[in-house]
Amino acid sequence: MDKYLRAIRKNICSICVDSTETGKCTLNEHENCALELYLPKIVEIVHSTQSEEMEDYVRSLRSEVCLDCRAQEEDGSCYLREDINCALDRYFPLIVETIQTVDKESQ
Numbered sequence: 001m002d003k004y005l006r007a008i009r010k011n012i013c014s015i016c017v018d019s020t021e022t023g024k025c026t027l028n029e030h031e032n033c034a035l036e037l038y039l040p041k042i043v044e045i046v047h048s049t050q051s052e053e054m055e056d057y058v059r060s061l062r063s064e065v066c067l068d069c070r071a072q073e074e075d076g077s078c079y080l081r082e083d084i085n086c087a088l089d090r091y092f093p094l095i096v097e098t099i100q101t102v103d104k105e106s107q
């Protein structure tokens with residue numbers, strides 16, 4: 001998981017609105033980053049989806065991660081997603097691309 005974490009810190013944390021100019025995360029101990037929390041599951045989704053369509057990855061994200069996330073309501077809505085306040089959802093296409101690039105480079 002370390003290689004994915006390193007690439008995510010470089011490609012996503014560095015541009016995340018929740019980070020400082022030097023890429024340091026500003027979330028406090030009471031706030032969880034869904035990207036960090038669910039990273040193994042996200043890698044699994046990318047490996048098992050195998051599609052050209054981002055929608056297919058988003059569908060897996062909703063059914064395998066959002067469903068377990070305490071921010072999501074029973075009706076499938078999520079106040080963090082609606083406020084563009086979930087880093088995982090906000091940067092999801094870039095996260096998928098980053099994981100796929102790490103995989104290609106490790107072949």
Ligand code: SF4
Nearest residue numbers: 066069072078081086
């Ligand atoms: S979009 Fe909402 S439900 Fe899905 S991971 Fe982010 S905070 Fe959780």
